[in-house]
Amino acid sequence: MFFLSIASAFSCLVLACSGAVIDTRDTVITSDTFFYGQSPPVYPTPPMPGVGPWSAAYNKAKALVAQMTLEEQANITVGYASTSVCSGVTGSVPRLGWDGLCLSDAGNGLRSTELVNGWPSGIHVGASWNKDLAYSRALQMGGEFKTKGVHVALGPVVGPLGRVAVSGRNWEGISNDPYLCGQLAYETVRGIQEAGVITSVKHFIGNEQETNRSPSKNVSAVSANIDDKAIHELYLWPFQDAVHAGAGCVMCSYNRVNNSYSCQNSKMQNGLLKAELGFEGFIVTDWGAQHAGIAGAEAGLDLVMPSSATWGVSGGNLTIAVNNGSLAESRVTDMATRIIAAWYQMGQDEGFPDADLGMSEAYTTPKKVVNGRKAASKPVLLNGALEGHVLVKNVNNALPLKKPQLLSVFGYDAVAPPTMDVPFTGGSSSWIMGYEAYPNIPNGYTSFGIADQVARNGTIISGGGSGANAPAYISAPFDALQNQIYEDDTSLYWDFVSANPAVDSSSDACLVFINAFATEGLDRVGLHGELSSFEYDFSDSLVLNVAANCSNTIVIIHNAGLRLVDQWIDHPNVTALIFAHLPGQDSGRALVQLLYGVQSPSGKLPYTVAKNESDINVYMQSLPEGQYALFPQSDYSEGVYIDYRDFDAKNITPRYEFGFGLTYTTFEYSNLAISLLPNASTSFLPPTSAVLEGGVSSLWDVLVKVSATVTNTGTVAAAEVAQLYVGIPNGPVKQLRGFSKVDIPLGASVTVSFELTRRDLSEWDVVLQSWVLQQATYNIWVGASSRILPLAGTVVIG
Template identity: 70%
Template sequence: MVSLSIWQLVRAVLLSTALTSAAEITSDTHFYGQSPPVYPSPPMTGTPSWAAANAKAVALVSQMTLEEKANITVGYTPRTGCSGETGTVPRLNWPGVCISDAGNGLRNTDFVNGWPSGIHVGASWNRNLAYQRALHMGGEFKTKGVHVALGPVVGPLGRVAQGGRNWEGFSNDPYLCGTLAGETVRGMQEAGVTAATKHYIANEQETNRNPFGDVEAFSANIDDKTLHELYLWPFANAVHAGAGSIMCSYNRVNNSYSCQNSKLLNGILKTELGFEGFVVSDWGAQHTGLSSATAGLDVAMPSSSFWGVDGGYLTQAVKNGSLAESRVTDMATRLVASWYQMGQDVGFPARGVGMPSIFYTPHPPVYARDPSSKQFLIDGALEGHVLVKNVNNALPLKKPKLLSIYGYDAPSPLEMNVGGLNDFIGGTWVYGYESVLGYIPFISGTAPPQIAFNGTIISGGGSGANSPAYISAPFDAIKEQAYQDDTSLFWDFMNVDPTVDTNTDACLVFINAFATEADDRAGLHDDYSDALIKNVASKCNNTIVTIHNAGIRLVDQWIEHPNITAVIFAHLPGQDSGRALIQLMYGQQSFSGKLPYTVAKNESAYTNGGKPSLPEGDYTLFPQSTFSEGVFIDYKYFDQKNIKPRYEFGFGLTYTTFSYSNLVIKKLDGVSTAPTPPPSPIIPGGIASLWDVVAQVTATITNTGNMTCSEVAQLYVRIPGGPLKQLRGFSKVGVPVGGTVTVEFDLMRRDLSTWDVASQGWVLQGGGYDLWVGASSRDLPLKGTLMI
C-alpha cells in the first residue's frame, strides 16, 4: 500500500508541467529534465495576416453557448473515412472539420495519388517541387472534403538514425527541413486545406513514444539553446508560412507530456512564435484534462475521456470555477479561425465525401486526381533519386542486349502474389503501407524486420503512408524499356545467391530499407540484402545497386567491391517510382538529387550509435533521453568529431560536371547587432526582424560536362561559437552544357543569430562569419567572410 502511494505521488509530479518557478530561470540548466510553467494560455490576437479570419471567428464563436464551444474542441468517431472529426454546431451551420492523414498523401480512399514521401522531397532540394506537390496534394484533400491534412512532418528531425518515422520528414538539417516545410504549408493552404505541422516537439524515436503499463513515454531532455536552434527551427518556418495547426507529440519533453507542456505550447509556440492557429493532439496523446487545456491544447483527437464525449467536463470545469471560460472560447476561436483562414466557409465539399469509413463500402466515386498533377508526380519522383557511385560511366545504360534483374524490391507486390489493389487503397499493409508485420518474413532474424520482402516500396509504413492510384515498379518500367530496345531479360527475385548469365551486360540489384511508425529500425543495414548484393557482384562485373530506403542505409559491406559500378539511393518516390528510375538509368533525365542526411561508414559514427534511448537504471519507469550532444547531429556531429563519412550531407552525382566561381558577399545597409531592433513586432514565426534579409551572396556555376543538368548549390556559414558550418542557403538550377548560371542566396537575421538563454532572445553577433559555397557539405571550393 505504501509503495502504491509513492508511485502515484511520483507519477503526479513527473506529469506536472510546473517543476520550477519562472523566477528560478537563470540559465538553461533547468531545461535538463524540467519544464518551467508558463500561464495563462495566450488568446489569439489576430495579427494582420489572420485579422479577417480572427474577426469572423470571434463573431461566430460569440454566438455559441459554452456547451457548443466545448463540443467542437473534442473529436468524435468519424462517420466517414476521415482520421478524425470535430464536434459541430448545427444551430449556427458550423459543420465541424474532417482531419486526415497524411503529409505524404491522402490515405484510406480511392481516386487519389501516391506522392513522393518527405525524405524524397528532401533529397530533391527543390523548393518549387515541394510547393507544387503540396498544392496538388492539398487539392485532393479538399476534393474529398478534408479540412485539415496531418502534415508536413518536421519532427522527428533525425537525431536517431534508426528512427522509424524519419522518412516522413524532409531532412536531418533544420534549414533544409524548415525551408521545404514552409513551401509545403504554403502550397497546401493555398489549395484551401489547413496544414497540421507535426510532431511538436522532439519526437525523435518510436521506442517508448507512448506510455505502456507502468512505463511512461520517453522524455526528451533538451536545453533551451538546442531546442531553439535545432528542433524548433523548422516549426518556426511552418508558422511563418501561416500554418493553421500544429500537432503536439506523444513524447514528454523535460518530463512534461508535449500536449500539456505549458512552456512549449503557451510560452514558445503561442507567445514567442506568435502562432495563431490551433494545437491538436496526436491521436491519444492527451494525458490530462484541466492541465492540457490550461497549457495550450485546443483540440483533442480522436476523442477525449478527459474533456468528455461532448466536451462536458470542460463545461463542468468552467461552471465550478476550475477553468476560465475565456480559455474554452479561445480554443474554439482558434479552430474556427483556421476554417475561415483557408476559405472553408464557402463552397467546401461535405466532410469526407467519397470516403466511407470502410473503404470498400459502395459509395459514389469522387475523383480527386487532377490531370495537372502528372508532371509534378514524375518530376518529384525523378529528383529525389541520388546517384552516389558511377564508375566508368556504368550509367546511363545504352540499349543493353541482356539485362539481369535481382532482388525482392524490383517487382510490384502484385507480381509477388500478395494482396491486390484494395490493399493499397485501404491502407492495409502489403509491402510497406501499414505496420502489420505478418506479411513480412523475418529474413535476418531481427524484429521488426529491416526490409519489406514482398515487392518494391514507394512509401514507409504507418499513418504517413498514402493510397496510390497505381504502382510503377522498377521491373514494370524495365520490361517496357526492354521492349523498346529489343533487350532480353533474365530475372530472379527470390534467391539470395542467384544464377548469373555471363553474357549479361549489367546486373541490376534492387533492395530496400524499410521503416514504419510505431517501431524504430533494428539497424541501418541487413545481412540478407548485403549477402544478395555480394553474391551477385561476385559473378557479375557490372553490378548496379538500387536502394529504396526509408532512412539512412549503410553500404560499407560491399560499396568498394570492384564489380559494383553504380549505386542509387532511390528513397520513396511514390507511385511513379519505376517509371522515374528508368528515365534516369537510361539517361533520358539526369540525376540531380542530393543526400538530405549523412551516410556513415558505421553505425557507431552517429549520435548515440544511431539507436533510440531505452529505459534503464533508476528511470526504468520514466525513460529519459538526454540530448547532451546539443545541436551537433548529422553532419555537424561528423564535423565536430572529425569523422569521415562514406557520403556526406548534400552529396550527389549527375551525368555532367560543374565548376564554381565568382563568390560575392554583400552586407545590406543598416544591419544592426541589437538583439531586437525596434520596432520589431511579433508575427507568425517570431520577431519580425528575424525574417529580414541582412546579407546577400552570389556565385557562378558553369556546366563543364556534356549534358544539361541541374545542380544544387549550397551555402554554409560558420556562426561564431557554433558548429564548424551550418547550411544557410541552397539553390537548384538547371545549367546548359558550357553555360553559366548565377545563384543567389539571401541570409536573414535568423540565419546568422544564436539563441541567448540569459536574455531569452536571438542575438546577431558582430564580427566575421566564414561562408562557403559548393556542391556538398564537404565540397566547398568557394570561401569568403561576411563582416557584421
C-alpha cells in the same frame, strides 16, 4: 509570464490542477540547466493574436463563436466517432451551420480512401532540394484532400528531425538539417493551404524515437531532455518556418519533453509556440496523446483526437470546469476561436466538399465515388519521383545505360507487391500497399516491420504506419524496365527471389534492387518501429553475390531513412549506387528515365551516410533502465551536434556527406560575392518589433547577400543544387543557410543568389532568451555539398 511548480506536472492527470501559481518573472536564467530535464510551466495561454493575414478570419470566428453557448464551444474541442474514414472529426454546431472538421493522414498523400495519388514521401522531398517542386507537390496533393472533403491534412512532418539514426519515422520527415527541413516545410504549408486545406505540422516536439514514445502499463513515455539552445537551433527551427508560412494547426507529440508530456507542456505550447512564435492556429493532440485534463487546456491544448476521456463526451467536463471556476471560460472561447478561425482562413466556409461523400466508409454502403485525382498532378508526381533519387557512385560512367545487349535484374524490390489490397478498412487502419495481407510468408514482414527491416514482398514507395498513403497504382522498376527493353531490343534475365542467384557473366549490366523498410509504432510481435540495426545480411549478401559474378553491378536502394553500404560499396564490381528513397507511385517510371539518361540525377542527400554505426553520434534509441525504468529518459547531451555538425566537429570522414549527389555532368563554381546590406541593422539583439507568425518580425530582415556563378563543364544539361554554409562563431563548424536548385544547359553559366537573414546569422542565447548576432567575422562557403565547398569568403558583423 507566470510559472507553475514543476512538481505539479505529475499531479495534473485529472480534470483540475491545484497548486499555488508562482510569479517568477524575476528569475535569473544563467545557463541551459534552467531548462534541461525540467520544463518550467508557462501560464496563461496567450489568446489568438488575430493580426495581419489572420485578422479577417479572426473577426469572423470571433463573431461566430460569440453566438455559441459554452457547451457548443466545448463540443468542437473534442473528436467524435464518424461514419467517414477521416482519421478524426470534430464536434459540430448544426444550428449555426458549422459542420465540424475532417482531419486525415498523411503528409505524403491521403490514405484510407480510393482515387487519390501516392506522393513522394517527406525524405524524398528533402532529397530533391527543390523549393518549387515542394510547393507544387503540396498544391496538387492539397487539392486531393479538398476534393475528398478533408479540412485538415495531418502533415507535413518536421519532427522527427532525424536525431536517432534508426528512428522508424525519419522517412516521414524531410531532412536531418533544420534549415533544409524548414525551407521545404514552408513551401509545403504554403502549397497545401493555398489549395484550401489546413496543415497540421507535426510532431511537436522531440518525437525523435518510437521506442517508449507512449506510456504503457506503469511506464511513462520517454522524456526528450533537450536544452534550450538545441530546441531553438534544431528542433523548433522548422516549426518556426511552418508557422511563418501561416500553418493553421500544429500537432503535439506522444512523448514527454523535459519530463512534461508534450500535449500538456505549457513551456512548449504556451511559451514557445503561441507566445514566442506568435502561432495563430490551433494545437491538436496526436491520436491518443492526451494525458491530462484541464491541465492540458491551461497549457495551450485546443483540440483532442480522436476522443477525450478527460474532457468528456461533447467536452462536457470543460463546461463543468468553467462553471466550478477551475478553468477560465476565456480559454474555452479561445480554443473554439482558433479552430474556427483556421476554417475561415482557408476559405472552407464556402463551397467546401462534403467529407461524408469523399471519405465515406464505403465498400459496405452505397456511396458517391469522388475522384480526387487531377491531370495537373501527373508531371508533378513524375518530377517529384525523379528529383529525390540520389546518385552517389558512378564508376567509369556505368550510368546511364546505353542499350545493353543483356541486362540482368535481381532483388525482391524490383517488382510490385503481389496484391493491391483494398485501400482501406475504415477507422484508423494503417494501409500499407497490400503487404499487410502477407504476415505469414516466411521471411516476410507485417505492416509494422520485422527484425531485419527488409520488405521482401515487393518494392516500397513509402514507409509504414499512419504516414503511408494509398497509390492509384504502383509503377515498379521491373515493369518500367520492360518498356525500355522493348525499345532497345535488349535481352532480359531476372531473379527476384534468390539470395545467391545464378548470374550470366556476359551481362552488360546487373541491376540489384534492395530496400530498407521502416515504420512508426510497434509490430504485432512486440518489435519496435525503429530499424533494429543497419546490418541487412540478406540484402548485403545479395549484392555481394551478384557482384562476385558481374563486373558492372549497379545497386538501387529504396530506403526509408539512413542506410549503410560499407559491406559492399568498395567492391570493384559495384560500379554505381542510387539511393532511391521513397518516390511514390511513379517510382519505376522515374528510375528508368534516370538509368537510361532521359533525365540526369539531380538529388542530394538530406542526411549524412556514415561508414560505420560507431561514427553516428546518436545511433540507437534510448531504452529505460535502472532508476529510469518507469520514467525513461533520453538525454540530448549532444546538444546541436547531430548529423554533419557532429561529423565536422569530430573530423570524421563520412562515406557520403550531407548535401552530396552526382549527376551525369560536372559543374564549376566561381565568382563568389558577399555584401553586407548598407542599411542592415547589425545590433547585438534583434531590434524591438512585433511578434508575428514565426516570431519577432525583424528576425526575417535580410542582412547579407551572397552570389556565385555555376558553370556546366560536362557533357549534358543537368540541374545543380548550389549550397551555402555559414560558420557562426562559437557554434558548429558550418551550418546550411542557403540552397538553390538551378537547371544549367551544357556549357552555360548561371548566377545563384542567397539572402541571409538575421535569424540565419544568429545563435540562441539562453541567458538573454533571445537570438543574438556575434560581433565577429563569419565564414561563408558555397559549393556542391557540405564537404565540397570550393568558394570561401567572410563577412564582418558589427
